[in-house]
Amino acid sequence: MKVYISVDLEGLTGSTSWESTNLGDQEHSAVAEQMKKEAMAAALGAIDAGATEVYIKDAHDSGRNFDITGFPKECRFIRDWTIDPASMIGGIDESFDALLFVGYHSPAGFDGSPLSHTMNRGNNYVKFNGQICSEFLIHALYAAELGVPTVFLSGDKALCSHVQEYDPQIRTVAVKEGIGCATVSITPEEACTQIREQAKEAVLNRDNCHITIPETLTMEINFKEHYKARRASFYPGVIKTGPYTVEYTGKSVKEVAACRMFIL
């Protein structure tokens, strides 16, 4: 059995400031250490459930945040970026049996984390069919189109609630809650214990996980800068609906993800 784990940073236990998200910053190293531990916990949970191949993608910024030594032999690592519409799940294909998200965060438009954003900090929100869209949703739908079910997510509490709205069968672990600029976290050790247990249960439960792919998918982006909406409007099929807003309707998730890759 082959599983894919995408690991971001802003939804890890303890990560709170934008400074801590930058490789090279003083605050980054402790967060990167926790990134490794939570990735390891999810990998061990998947292996407990019978996974024989575990691909782990470092899906934050440089894609080279955490040290890959000490993982079980079943693991493979995807570092840096594959430069294609799969983005934070680059390298995924139909051969995978389950997708897990670790360290994921509230989207732009949510107040669930001081680090709420969607793909970058240049937009006020991304919507799919009129609803606020998260990085989780973009990638879960992309994987669903390949027939790979999303089974697990850890991150902030507001994101976990958002995930449950799309598929209550997805196991979630809320490692922290955002309040204003603050976060209230559980302990890093407790987070890893819960992630390992729930990742195992999630992989075992994979046949019950189904996220519905809408028949037509309309993406709306509200940029923070009006000139970015103007630039995006030159991508074939993109319609500028306001000074800061564009819309694109695709026939597949992959089409929408490709558009997103060029305009956001």
Ligand SMILES: [Zn+2]
């Ligand atoms: Zn990130």
